[in-house]
Amino acid sequence: MRAKDIRERKGDDEPLTMLTAYDAPTAAVLEEAGVEMLLVGDSVGNLRLGYDSTIPVTVDQIASHTAAVARASDEAMVVADMPFLSFGADPDEAVEHAGRMLKEANADAVKIESGPHTVELTRRLTQLGVPVQAHLGLTPQHENETGLFRQGTEESAAKQILDLAHKHERAGAFSLVLEHVPANVARQVTEAISIPTIGIGAGPDCDGQVLTVDEVIGLSESAAPFSEVFGDVRGEMRSAVESYVAAVESGEFPADDHSHYEDDIDDLH
Numbered sequence: 001m002r003a004k005d006i007r008e009r010k011g012d013d014e015p016l017t018m019l020t021a022y023d024a025p026t027a028a029v030l031e032e033a034g035v036e037m038l039l040v041g042d043s044v045g046n047l048r049l050g051y052d053s054t055i056p057v058t059v060d061q062i063a064s065h066t067a068a069v070a071r072a073s074d075e076a077m078v079v080a081d082m083p084f085l086s087f088g089a090d091p092d093e094a095v096e097h098a099g100r101m102l103k104e105a106n107a108d109a110v111k112i113e114s115g116p117h118t119v120e121l122t123r124r125l126t127q128l129g130v131p132v133q134a135h136l137g138l139t140p141q142h143e144n145e146t147g148l149f150r151q152g153t154e155e156s157a158a159k160q161i162l163d164l165a166h167k168h169e170r171a172g173a174f175s176l177v178l179e180h181v182p183a184n185v186a187r188q189v190t191e192a193i194s195i196p197t198i199g200i201g202a203g204p205d206c207d208g209q210v211l212t213v214d215e216v217i218g219l220s221e222s223a224a225p226f227s228e229v230f231g232d233v234r235g236e237m238r239s240a241v242e243s244y245v246a247a248v249e250s251g252e253f254p255a256d257d258h259s260h261y262e263d264d265i266d267d268l269h
Contacts, residue, residue: 001036001037001075001076001077001108002077002108002131003077003108003109003131003174003175004174005077006036006037006077006174006175006196007174007175007195007196009196009207009208010194010195010196010207011207012207015206015207015208015209016036016037016196016198016207016208016209017034017035017036017037017208017209018035018036018037018038018039018079018198018208018209018210019035019037019038019039019210019211019212019213019216020038020039020040020041020043020044020047020210020211020212020213020214021038021039021040021069021213022040022041022044022047022048022065022068022069022213023048023065023068023069024068024069024071024072025072026069026213027068027069027070027072027073027076027078028072028073030076030213031072031073031074031075031076035076036076036077036208037076037077037078037079037198037208037210038069038073038076038077038078038079039079039081039111039210040062040065040066040069040078040079040080040081040107041054041081041111041212042054042057042062042081042082042083042084042140043081043140043212044057044061044062044065045057045061047212047214047220048065049061053140054083054084054140055084056084057083057084058083059083059086059097059100061083062080062081062082062083062086062101062105063080063100063101063104063105064105066078066080066101066105066106066107067104067105067106070105070106070107071106077108077109078106078107078108078109079107079108079109079110079111079133080101080105080107080109080110080111081110081111082094082097082098082101082110082111082112082113086098087112087118087121088117088118088121091120091121091124094121095121095124095125095128095130098110098112098125098130098132099128099130102130108131109130109131109132109133109174110125110130110131110132110133111132111133111134111135111177112132112133112134112135113135113139113140114134114135114136114139114164114168114173115136115139115164116164116167118134118168119164119167119168119171120171122134122168122171122172122173123171123172125172126171126172126173126174127172131174132168132171132172132173132174133173133174133175133176133177133198134164134165134168134173134175134176134177135176135177135179136161136164136165136168136176136177136178136179136181137151137152137161137177137178137179137180137181137202138151138179138180138181138201139179151179151180151181152181152182152185153182158181158182158185158188161178161181161185161189162185162188162189162192165189165192165193166192166193169193169194169195173195174195174196175195175196175197175198175207175208176189176193176195176196176197176198177197177198177199177200177210178190178197178198178199178200178202178206179199179200179201179202180200180201180202180226181201181202182202182203183202183203183204183205184203185202186199186202186203186205186206187203187205187206190205190206190207196208198210200226201224201225201226201227211227211228212227215227215228215229216228216229216230216231217230217231217233218230218231218232218233218234218235219233219234219237220234221234
């Protein structure tokens with residue numbers, strides 16, 4: 001699936017589906033289940049790498065995880081999340097970092113936490129052939145400035161989101177993530193622009209939805225208030241590991257079925 005395919009899904013009766021993926025086995029399962037876009041999010045920092053936030057995640061780390069996801073994906077679009085300070089300072093370096101995700105990690109597109117400072121970068125990248133997914137509302141890379149709170153709750157802030165949505169649309173973004181904004185704001189932005197909106201904590205009226213896979217499958221210890229847990233992978237993992245520990249401690253594992261013997265090698269000492 002390519003950016004053109006996603007753009008053409010604007011206004012479809014069937015919403016787009018997107019989940020985060022950080023490794024090849026997970027990516028394979030998500031694609032088998034019908035997920036259309038796999039986001040290699042900088043959330044890998046706090047969900048896989050043990051960081052307290054997304055801020056420490058590097059370009060190398062995103063590239064490595066993106067390559068793993070891409071190797072396991074045939075049909076789903078793979079979107080690489082550009083990490084903190086990989087863009088916004090030196091425009092040429094930003095282009096190099098984004099281009100690396102396509103050239104080396106085999107991503108289909110990049111996602112950029114957007115603002116007034118990313119409009120020209122979005123235009124330049126799309127002109128160079130790098131599809132860009134914009135991201136407005138709650139932008140975790142700005143948590144030290146804005147905090148992790150719902151955005152667009154005042155009229156002026158909502159108008160700024162709408163204005164930036166139009167600017168990134170005109171700059172060439174093929175879709176727009178709206179995170180943790182009031183549902184009625186997301187609905188108006190969705191109606192106002194010609195590219196698909198992908199909501200996360202933004203209500204039911206977006207053109208698609210995205211969540212972290214850890215929350216969906218029940219791997220996280222907790223879930224965001226706007227999320228939903230659809231399984232209990234954490235519980236299943238704990239149960240399986242507890243059974244393994246008990247089997248080893250009791251001597252039940254490994255049994256003869258798990259062992260191989262050579263009849264001619266019995267007198268080594």
